[in-house]
Amino acid sequence: MSEVVTRERHDVIAVVTVDSPPVNALSAAVRRGILDNVNAAVADPEVQAIVLTCAGRTFIAGADITEFGKPAQPPSLNDVIAALENSPKPTIAAIHGTALGGGLEVALGCHFRVAVKDARLGLPEVKLGLLPGAGGTQRLPRAVGPELAVQMIVGGNPIGAADALKHGLIEEVVEDRVAGGVAFARKVLVEKRPTRRLRDDDSKLAAARADRSIFTNAVASMTKKARGLEAPFACADAIGAAIDLPFDQGLAKEREGFLKLVVSDQSKAQRYAFFAEREAAKVDGVPDGAKPRPVARVAIIGAGTMGGGIAMSFANAGIPVTLIETGKEQLDRGMGIMQKNYEATAARGGIPADAPAKRMGLITGVVGLENVKDADLIIEAVFETMAVKKEVFTALDAYAKPGAVLASNTSYLNVDEIAATTKRPQDVLGMHFFSPANVMKLCEIVRGAKTAPDALLTAVSIAKKIAKVPVVAGVCDGFIGNRMLAARSKQSEKLLFEGALPQQVDAVVTKFGMPMGPFAMGDLAGLDIGWRSRQDRGIKSEIADALCEAGRFGQKTGKGYYKYEQGSRSPLPDPEVEALINDTLTKLGLKRREVSDEEILERMVYPMINEGARILEEKIAARPSDIDVVWLYGYGWPIYRGGPMHYADSVGLKHIAERLAFYAKATNDPSLEPAPLLKRLAGEGKTFASLAQQSKAAA
Numbered sequence: 001m002s003e004v005v006t007r008e009r010h011d012v013i014a015v016v017t018v019d020s021p022p023v024n025a026l027s028a029a030v031r032r033g034i035l036d037n038v039n040a041a042v043a044d045p046e047v048q049a050i051v052l053t054c055a056g057r058t059f060i061a062g063a064d065i066t067e068f069g070k071p072a073q074p075p076s077l078n079d080v081i082a083a084l085e086n087s088p089k090p091t092i093a094a095i096h097g098t099a100l101g102g103g104l105e106v107a108l109g110c111h112f113r114v115a116v117k118d119a120r121l122g123l124p125e126v127k128l129g130l131l132p133g134a135g136g137t138q139r140l141p142r143a144v145g146p147e148l149a150v151q152m153i154v155g156g157n158p159i160g161a162a163d164a165l166k167h168g169l170i171e172e173v174v175e176d177r178v179a180g181g182v183a184f185a186r187k188v189l190v191e192k193r194p195t196r197r198l199r200d201d202d203s204k205l206a207a208a209r210a211d212r213s214i215f216t217n218a219v220a221s222m223t224k225k226a227r228g229l230e231a232p233f234a235c236a237d238a239i240g241a242a243i244d245l246p247f248d249q250g251l252a253k254e255r256e257g258f259l260k261l262v263v264s265d266q267s268k269a270q271r272y273a274f275f276a277e278r279e280a281a282k283v284d285g286v287p288d289g290a291k292p293r294p295v296a297r298v299a300i301i302g303a304g305t306m307g308g309g310i311a312m313s314f315a316n317a318g319i320p321v322t323l324i325e326t327g328k329e330q331l332d333r334g335m336g337i338m339q340k341n342y343e344a345t346a347a348r349g350g351i352p353a354d355a356p357a358k359r360m361g362l363i364t365g366v367v368g369l370e371n372v373k374d375a376d377l378i379i380e381a382v383f384e385t386m387a388v389k390k391e392v393f394t395a396l397d398a399y400a401k402p403g404a405v406l407a408s409n410t411s412y413l414n415v416d417e418i419a420a421t422t423k424r425p426q427d428v429l430g431m432h433f434f435s436p437a438n439v440m441k442l443c444e445i446v447r448g449a450k451t452a453p454d455a456l457l458t459a460v461s462i463a464k465k466i467a468k469v470p471v472v473a474g475v476c477d478g479f480i481g482n483r484m485l486a487a488r489s490k491q492s493e494k495l496l497f498e499g500a501l502p503q504q505v506d507a508v509v510t511k512f513g514m515p516m517g518p519f520a521m522g523d524l525a526g527l528d529i530g531w532r533s534r535q536d537r538g539i540k541s542e543i544a545d546a547l548c549e550a551g552r553f554g555q556k557t558g559k560g561y562y563k564y565e566q567g568s569r570s571p572l573p574d575p576e577v578e579a580l581i582n583d584t585l586t587k588l589g590l591k592r593r594e595v596s597d598e599e600i601l602e603r604m605v606y607p608m609i610n611e612g613a614r615i616l617e618e619k620i621a622a623r624p625s626d627i628d629v630v631w632l633y634g635y636g637w638p639i640y641r642g643g644p645m646h647y648a649d650s651v652g653l654k655h656i657a658e659r660l661a662f663y664a665k666a667t668n669d670p671s672l673e674p675a676p677l678l679k680r681l682a683g684e685g686k687t688f689a690s691l692a693q694q695s696k697a698a699a
Helices: 028-043 077-085 102-109 136-144 146-153 161-166 177-190 203-210 213-222 231-244 247-262 265-280 305-316 328-347 355-360 386-399 415-419 453-465 481-498 502-512 518-525 527-537 542-549 575-588 597-617 624-634 644-651 653-666 676-683 688-698
Strands: 005-010 013-018 049-054 091-095 098-100 112-116 120-122 172-174 298-301 321-325 363-367 377-380 405-408 428-433 442-446 469-473
Touching: 005 028, 013 028, 013 177, 028 049, 028 077, 049 177, 077 102, 091 102, 091 177, 098 102, 102 120, 102 136, 112 161, 112 177, 120 161, 136 146, 136 203, 136 231, 136 247, 146 203, 146 213, 146 231, 161 172, 172 177, 203 213, 203 231, 213 231, 231 247, 231 265, 247 265, 265 469, 265 624, 265 644, 298 305, 305 321, 305 328, 305 355, 305 363, 305 428, 321 328, 328 355, 328 363, 377 386, 377 453, 386 405, 386 415, 405 453, 415 428, 428 453, 442 453, 442 624, 453 469, 469 624, 481 502, 481 518, 481 542, 481 575, 481 597, 481 624, 502 518, 502 597, 518 527, 527 542, 542 575, 597 624, 597 644, 597 653, 597 676, 597 688, 624 644, 624 688, 644 653, 644 688, 653 676, 676 688
Parallel strands: 013 049, 049 091, 091 112, 098 120, 112 172, 298 321, 298 377, 321 363, 377 405, 405 428, 442 469
Antiparallel strands: 005 013, 428 442
């Protein structure tokens, strides 16, 4: 096995190179290699300066995730940083790719830093429920000032080389990491530049020490969306310690905060989510050697809300798109909406000023299905009606070239039934995007009974290329997410019949951490949609039907389960709704009772978990963590709770099974009877996570 860290001489400059693919993570071997080689360079009388760089595609991109949860191995990262910082010879970090987390902390320990122009530098530990644990919260504010440090640490937002140069995080932008690093080291020696230990330089803290509001305002801005999260505030406290305390005392505060977070339930959940997302990209049941089909051009059928959002996702990734409509009026409207969307984003500074023209240039709008003939991937995004979708796929069978992957953006419908309308069911699958499709990260990839492995891998691969998180699901009504959501929706409706009010249910759900409760969500989507669907199926929901009969369709009409003031999207409780509920219950001969918040939470969450167990039993989802990824990225489940199945494990499956059995009897609802898998795991004292462990052991 070759050395993961090597050293070579460029005259009087020692170049220490980390070469530990794929991302040069800070494993114990890498830490030991850096420390030994830096110490050897310091001891070498021929060496006058030391450049630390990395081989491959990136600088040190962070900690070695395979060491998470294992006993620490020496040397510590702080030992490595101390060797660089205390070196009597100048140390220079030469950065390319990404310097993230511990990688940037190593670079901050060096006396100087240079980077290639496309490098990215950041401390994203907050996204794992942690704070930087090797001096990052103390050195970065001293390098760039507290305001930018708050953005980078509390927000977890990396910056590019140009911004790093502007704010003093690096000294130069160089063309080549090694040549540039060595040339800068020579310049330091020739100019006899004094070495700069960030721990000794408080100059950029002076303004915040004189005016604390500089820091507090920056923190307030970055924590506005941190509701329920612990790590952003712990990060802010550690940066505050850099401002208020001498370096070593601040370092002790940082360590104290890190040790508290690393054992917290929130950080465990966030780290679980990190691994769950990566696990979801692994597709079970495909033969070894199967590869995605090449995709050079994509066609999207339907320029409505979903079709336009999907087209933007591809254009954002630089992939040419043909957007197809049945008429010029519909096409022009869809193209215009996308143009306005891009222009608004550019006006806010979200994308460069020239991006709207570039991205719209990748979207070709045409009329007529025959224009799919050159596409390698065709995504249908028409009305969620089986008859319409069958009509489209029958036509695609005639127009699409052989080997093109045919995907339906359906949220509920049977993909096998759609595939049966073609002579190529092996090419058909589902790609369920979430609205707005250009923003939401989740994409459920629905595998049909006859979907070919390479077609499935094509959908997974392309989803990743357009910055989506793909999760493979089997065929059933609603797949993973919407099937579980239906279980929650049923209980939310029943709670109204038993005595709860919409605002009470929604308050419990949002306090739990969801972005929106079921009734506010219904108002946003439009209550008339569900009303029409119920009418088509001959189903009644007396309270929801009464609202619609009264013209209360939600936000679009200014009133639904809530009322809305002119121009506002903020839901306000409406006495008229309570009166309507009471009248409906009286007509049905039902009496209201007091419903506790505890009962509401259990009936909002536990039936979803129960349905998740059935989904696993039926192999609709490959693993419990896949279900969690769907809810984290498609429905706004709070990341600090890890997902429904992770949350179930933390609560205890025995407790959940007992409560479901209680509610099944108390409300005369057989759907709440614990699923066989849930009952079995609860009886054996096991967790959903144990299923994944068993699966890995079997493999």
